Amino acid sequence: MPGILLAVIVGLAVCQVAIFLTTIYLHRTVSHKAITMRPGLQFACRLVLWLTTGIKPRQWAAVHRRHHAFVDVEGDPHSPIIEGFWQVQLGNVLLYRKAAADRAAVDRYAKDLVPDRWDKVFDHGLIGLAVGIGILFLPLWGNWKLVALAAGVHVVSYLLLNSAVNAVGHTFGRRPFNGNAANSQWLAWLTAGEGLHSNHHAAPTSARLSFHRRELDPGWWFIAAAKKLRWLTVRHTEPRVSSRARRTPELV
Numbered sequence: 001m002p003g004i005l006l007a008v009i010v011g012l013a014v015c016q017v018a019i020f021l022t023t024i025y026l027h028r029t030v031s032h033k034a035i036t037m038r039p040g041l042q043f044a045c046r047l048v049l050w051l052t053t054g055i056k057p058r059q060w061a062a063v064h065r066r067h068h069a070f071v072d073v074e075g076d077p078h079s080p081i082i083e084g085f086w087q088v089q090l091g092n093v094l095l096y097r098k099a100a101a102d103r104a105a106v107d108r109y110a111k112d113l114v115p116d117r118w119d120k121v122f123d124h125g126l127i128g129l130a131v132g133i134g135i136l137f138l139p140l141w142g143n144w145k146l147v148a149l150a151a152g153v154h155v156v157s158y159l160l161l162n163s164a165v166n167a168v169g170h171t172f173g174r175r176p177f178n179g180n181a182a183n184s185q186w187l188a189w190l191t192a193g194e195g196l197h198s199n200h201h202a203a204p205t206s207a208r209l210s211f212h213r214r215e216l217d218p219g220w221w222f223i224a225a226a227k228k229l230r231w232l233t234v235r236h237t238e239p240r241v242s243s244r245a246r247r248t249p250e251l252v
């Protein structure tokens with residue numbers, strides 16, 4: 001296989017690992033407590049997220065909870081309705097960094113997430129990313145150009161897909177529930193289920209984002225398998241849609 005093709009495949013594979021961990025760990029477990037993981041799985045998620053994204057879970061959860069507290073109104077850190085679609089689709093990382101730098105807001109929205117001794121290591125996001133990039137030398141024959149290409153593919157695709165959940169997910173798609181959040185199955189394929197965003201806003205504590213047989217949530221497939229293996233438990237097995245979100249109750 002030509003090296004360039006291999007580097008692109010490695011970059012996309014690393015991106016998908018990070019995407020799965022973002023939805024399963026950062027979003028459904030830490031932010032919404034829809035899942036409770038056994039300590040071993042939790043540690044593995046933290047370690048791999050550190051290596052692939054350098055994100056601090058406490059900050060991510062705080063910014064995300066603030067989004068749920070102010071959906072598409074003043075105070076929402078990344079609303080395409082307020083900021084504009086392209087500002088969120090292309091500038092989400094800047095909006096995130098601005099919201100994550102607000103220490104008072106992070107403390108307020110993540111006060112239940114008490115830092116532990118591992119946070120002293122995992123809070124150094126750049127070291128995690130540097131070690132992660134170092135690991136890429138193994139499958140890419142020690143070739144730094146291929147490593148740079150794979151890392152670039154991963155970073156760009158990861159940022160664009162996360163932005164799409166916030167931008168596309170509040171602009172285009174089906175809206176079975178009240179609000180601007182929308183469902184897009186194509187986006188759900190690329191984001192391990194996050195594209196089913198209307199469902200998520202209607203039932204934020206649900207570990208499963210698909211509510212119908214025709215909706216597919218790849219993140220849930222992993223969660224269901226891990227549940228069978230008793231690596232984790234879920235808060236409720238059926239989604240609980242809030243009465244405020246309900247527009248067409250007969251569909252749920």
Ligand SMILES: [Zn+2]
Binds near residue numbers: 166169181197
């Ligand atoms: Zn949203």
Ligand SMILES: [Zn+2]
Binds near residue numbers: 032064204
């Ligand atoms: Zn959420």
